[in-house]
Amino acid sequence: MLKLATKSLLNRKVSVLLTVVAIAVSVALLLAVERVKEQVQENFANTVSGTDLIVGPRGSQTQLLLASVFHIGSMTNTMSWASFEDIASRREISWAVPISLGDSVQGLPVVATTDGYFKHYKYANQQALELNQGRWFEANEQAVLGAEAAQQLQKNVGDSLTIAHGSGGLSFSEHDQHPIAVVGVLERTGTPVDQAVYVSLETIETVHGIEQQHSDEHHHEHHHPAESISAALLGLKVKPLALRLQREFNTYDAEPLTALMPGLTLQQLWKTLNVFEQTLNGMSALVVLIGLIGMLTILLASLRERRREMAVLRAVGAGPVTLFTLLVTEAVLVTLAATLAGLGLLYALQWSLQGVIHTQTGILFSLNFPTAAEWWRMGLVVVAGFLLSLIPAWRAYRQSLSDGLTVKV
Amino acid sequence: MSTAAVELTDVKFSWPAQRPTLDIPHWQVEQAGTMLLRGASGSGKSTLLSLLAGVNTPQQGKIELLGTDLARLSARNRDKFRADHIGYIFQQFNLLPYLSALDNVLLGVQFSKQRRQRLRDPAEKTANDYLTRLGLSQRQQHQPAAELSVGQQQRVAAARALIGAPELLIADEPTSALDADRRDRFINLLLELSNANGTTVIFVTHDASLAKQFQFCTELSDINRVTSSLAEADDA
Incomplete structure (x- = not known):
């Protein structure tokens, strides 16, 4: 199944790659918002200690x-x-x-x-x-x-x-x-x-x-x-x-x-900035959603071309459930790849901009392992991708039932 | 247990919201026999094949395949039954274009443990043997299916339908895209390979001239009480 899904995706390299890139960029953005917030706060908190x-x-x-x-x-x-x-x-x-x-x-x-x-x-x-x-x-x-x-x-x-x-x-x-x-x-x-x-x-x-x-x-x-x-x-x-x-x-x-008191005032400052942070979060979440909808569009559009493919799979004994699983697997593979690519992109950006940011703002963004909050965000993206994939998967399921082996194109 | 590989009794079928397409009082195919089922286009051939493959179920009547009443199986078990016992060849577009010819053949046993167990050699080797016998070079076997000619694609489809020796082979006008010479050779190969496996063959065509290569021949209009002119309107 995994092999079939991978090969089917590779067959549509260009459109799949574009989708992966779109989602990856949006994931990088989503993670960047969190990472910038966390590291800025950490940097600020690290700057004063011992001063009461x-x-x-x-x-x-x-x-x-x-x-x-x-x-x-x-x-x-x-x-x-x-x-x-x-x-x-x-x-x-x-x-x-x-x-x-x-x-x-x-x-x-x-x-x-x-x-x-x-x-x-x-x-x-x-x-x-x-x-x-x-x-x-x-x-x-x-x-x-x-x-x-x-x-x-x-x-x-x-x-x-x-x-x-x-x-x-x-x-x-x-x-x-x-x-x-x-x-x-x-x-x-x-x-x-x-x-x-x-x-x-x-x-x-x-x-x-x-x-x-x-x-x-x-x-x-x-x-x-x-x-x-x-x-x-x-x-x-x-x-x-x-x-x-x-x-x-x-x-x-x-x-x-x-x-x-430095610590307390910093906390108040973050509280004030919370609104902006939430806005940025909301916006990057929307960008991720747009990326995922792009994927959904591609999957739905491909369904029409793939009716014969589905009929062939039915003929060799694949049930409608198998076709459903195939489409879900494809979507999850795309989102997984895109999420990992997004994480990679974030590290690449961080690595290349580290110097500039440090000299400009004095904030040192360390290339650390993703935090729990970041894993959470990535997990949510994959779950969202999975949930959205249920739509084309359901369509494929219905289609395979009504088409049977005779594709009426 | 009947000796028939396929037996239809009082089968009536109509597509949703349409007039009946099929009404077959009785029809049977002997085990290991080769049957040519002839019908004009639009006479309900494809519909009958969907019923035999267990993709659709008749509103009435009984379809027995290898002694199993299809109506008694759940949709899921009918899929499994098809995977285990039936090889199917379409008119055209038989292959997944992104898999190699070899991988397309292997699809034939991917969904059936039973067919995998029937293989004497590893699946890859068997697929390779079939394709070689059907005249595909090693290089062609590893090419994506989309790059093969129509004739080659049909041969790959035949190999997929026959791998793992299913009891029943259903072919839906597989030669309609081939010229007469290639068609005869294709049919000979197909019959030769299925004979070796003891596979029952149901070969559907509109071309009566092929009848001499088969043991039995049935005119669909002889067994179907729905007249062709009526069915024609419904069956594309």
Whole structure:
């Protein structure tokens, strides 16, 4: 039966192949939606670990999280150094790392921070940052590059770079007067950390200070590394206090602040994006359905030409049930082949686009074995193919009963 | 148990919503006999063959094949009975175009364990022997059936109908597409091979000139009470 079905399909190579391709592409799409969702979520979840709270100026939690950790979007407000110092000095806080954003090097984000960032920032499974070359910056006008940033800028320890104001690729004001020396390159982490350039807060102040001296009234009276910062990453001594502290910072008296717990905010973000995900899912499911209907059309159209074939099979003793099974087998073979081809296509696409996606978005799509959810989707496609095949199979069954051995064409 | 391979008693049949096509009070074919059944086109020949093959069942009467009353078998068992005991050759388009000649012959035993068991040699070898005797070269045997000439296709069909030595061979005008010379040779081969197996042959044709090659000859109009002119309108 299997051999018969295979040979019969091979006899109609071209139309069958086109059907397989159509279904395969739709299956790849269906799987891609799931895979992108899962890996983006995993990547995001892997990016911050060990940071209990993030505090920044009043605004949306999502914006604060995306800007401070993922370097997506920008922050318009700042929080004062005084507030940071006050928060950092609290008893519950184990460590506090200030970060200041808003500058870039050839489109890559510059993160101005302290050496606490290197010490306390953790990703994936509580993994600390490590240096691939050189050392963490110790003085003004020194920079450490993320692995990807080093590659993209083609800079290494000993080279120098210039910081531009603003986050665009082409900036109007490049601070050429302040060449920054690269003193270290970080080990690759597979997170947005790889894409950033790290400098001290003072470096950024100096770079801006020069500019602002031209414009007037900026004085370095206090011994602050910075006047204001974009956000602060906090580690707590007692983790369960996070909720209480978050509430306190959200109602901070001195200035309006927003505090968030990274994991929770991410979950809220996914919830918001759920609608889009469902829409994409629905659309790709429809595309699969269209592919399967294409197969159905081909099977139904071929039935008319195959009436003699059916009569021959009847003559050698095949019952109507056998013909029914033959058609179902053909359809299931087509869907199975198409589903596997779709999976292959997905891996091929992933493999070929991996590099581009990583440099563009910092998200590393790993070529892992299909997940349970993906197997489910593939299974559903095959089941749908099977169910649809019942239609032509039923027609063949009826036809063989009415035709008997005499085909009236 | 009768000695007849085929016996029809009071068989009446009409296609749904049509006037009767067949009304045969009695007709029989001897075991191992060769029977030519002659009838004008549209006299109900194909209908009678469908009944004999158990694809359709008469509204009335009894059809006994090899002592088995077909009406007593379920549709499924009639299919099995056909697979086990009947070889069938169509007028044309006998083969699955995408299978090789050899695989088409093997179809003859694919649906019947009984016919497989009757083979003395492995099925492939038997099929190969038949086709060689019927004049197909090794290369032609492995060609897709669609690439063979009509005459070759009919010979492949004969091999399929005869492999596994079924008791009954039904041929529905298998020579209508062949010229006189090829037709006679085809019939001789067919009869020779079925004789070796002890197979009963029912050969249907509109051509009375073939009668001399067969032991028996029946005019369908002699056994069918429905007059030909009436049936003509119904049987395409």
